[in-house]
Amino acid sequence: MMxxxxxxxxxxxxxKPKKKWKKPLIITFSILIVLGGLGFIYQxxxxxxxxxxxxxxxxxxxLDKSYKGVGDREAPVVQHTEPFSLLLLxxxxxxxxxxxxxxxxxxxxxxxxxxxxxxxxxxDSYTEIVGRDVKSKINSxxxxxxxxxxxxxxxxxxxxxxxxxxxxxFHGLKDIVDAVGGVELPIKKNIENKNKxxxxxxxxxxxxxxxxxxxxxxxxxxxxxxxxxxxxxRIFLSAFMNRALEVxxxxxxxxxxxxxxxxxTTNMTSDFIVNFAESLYMKDSAPTISNxxxxxxxxxxxxxxxxxxxxxxxxxxxGMIASWLxxxxxxxxxxxxxxxxxxVDTSDTANxx
Numbered sequence: 001m002m003x004x005x006x007x008x009x010x011x012x013x014x015x016k017p018k019k020k021w022k023k024p025l026i027i028t029f030s031i032l033i034v035l036g037g038l039g040f041i042y043q044x045x046x047x048x049x050x051x052x053x054x055x056x057x058x059x060x061x062x063l064d065k066s067y068k069g070v071g072d073r074e075a076p077v078v079q080h081t082e083p084f085s086l087l088l089l090x091x092x093x094x095x096x097x098x099x100x101x102x103x104x105x106x107x108x109x110x111x112x113x114x115x116x117x118x119x120x121x122x123x124d125s126y127t128e129i130v131g132r133d134v135k136s137k138i139n140s141x142x143x144x145x146x147x148x149x150x151x152x153x154x155x156x157x158x159x160x161x162x163x164x165x166x167x168x169x170f171h172g173l174k175d176i177v178d179a180v181g182g183v184e185l186p187i188k189k190n191i192e193n194k195n196k197x198x199x200x201x202x203x204x205x206x207x208x209x210x211x212x213x214x215x216x217x218x219x220x221x222x223x224x225x226x227x228x229x230x231x232x233x234r235i236f237l238s239a240f241m242n243r244a245l246e247v248x249x250x251x252x253x254x255x256x257x258x259x260x261x262x263x264x265t266t267n268m269t270s271d272f273i274v275n276f277a278e279s280l281y282m283k284d285s286a287p288t289i290s291n292x293x294x295x296x297x298x299x300x301x302x303x304x305x306x307x308x309x310x311x312x313x314x315x316x317x318x319g320m321i322a323s324w325l326x327x328x329x330x331x332x333x334x335x336x337x338x339x340x341x342x343x344v345d346t347s348d349t350a351n352x353x
Contacts (some may be wrong), residue, residue, distance in 0.1 A: 045151065068265040070267050080276055083108060083110045086268075087106055087151055090104075090168050103149055104139065105121070110277075117296070120293040122155070128302075132149075143191070147160060168264040177212035180252055182212070184210070187205045187210075190202065215240075218236060226307065
């Protein structure tokens with residue numbers, strides 16, 4: 001697959017803010033934006049009243065159960081108007097395998113600007129695993145030290161702080177999709193695991209609606225590139241949120257929240273999330289989402305395939321993140337999108353897992 005050539009930070013020109021809203025990748029943001037979407041279907045003040053009367057307690061209860069601190073890391077004190085960073089981890093634990101972070105997204109939220117940056121970190125990225133004094137695939141950090149080691153490792157790699165984390169277990173995805181009656185997915189070719197070492201997986205192409213089991217197969221398929229896999233995650237969440245926001249499904253949102261809440265952990269308090277969600281959907285427009293994926297090249301080491309990150313691209317990304325985290329930034333460094341709007345190749349390419 002062709003990728004944009006790497007450019008030095010000083011050669012990148014800031015892009016104008018994108019007008020089209022691109023959906024984020026992880027269920028935490030999905031919950032908030034699904035709730036926020038109600039504000040664009042009904043009058044905002046009415047939604048605010050209804051949420052506080054009927055849903056706030058349910059959401060807060062579910063989120064309280066999901067709270068999990070991070071070892072000796074103190075939870076940051078962040079005002080809702082200040083930029084903050086959030087590490088999004090998609091956990092896909094299979095039988096007889098450790099719970100590695102299959103999806104790793106470093107995000108920066110700028111509440112005042114109503115903007116979100118999503119930086120995808122390939123799971124096979126070769127980097128120092130902080131706390132183990134070894135270099136390995138970055139997804140092994142969560143397997144060995146859960147959220148703390150993952151946060152420390154990402155901070156070391158990106159040279160920018162990680163304020164919060166949210167870890168999502170993909171096993172809850174099936175129930176969430178079934179709760180809204182399935183999702184529409186742009187699958188043009190059958191998706192099938194052909195490597196005998198992998199679990200059996202088959203998703204038929206060109207179906208009008210896909211159930212939870214099929215949607216899970218769509219996001220779990222890994223016999224192609226990290227780039228395609230990450231893209232499928234974006235496509236799935238876009239489809240899921242569109243489905244959840246259909247009028248007939250609005251009454252099911254509390255059930256979706258309960259299911260999602262039992263399948264993720266975070267060091268964000270329920271008050272912080274609920275207050276942030278409220279401020280989000282009381283805006284005049286949906287947040288602008290900017291996407292980027294770290295670039296690099298595959299390389300074999302001692303019989304194992306790794307993803308070597310480009311040092312030039314890392315330098316560019318570190319500067320971009322710093323600009324987004326700076327509350328006094330007057331002109332953000334806007335990334336060039338690496339999302340190809342649903343053009344996902346599900347052909348039988350060599351697996352690099």
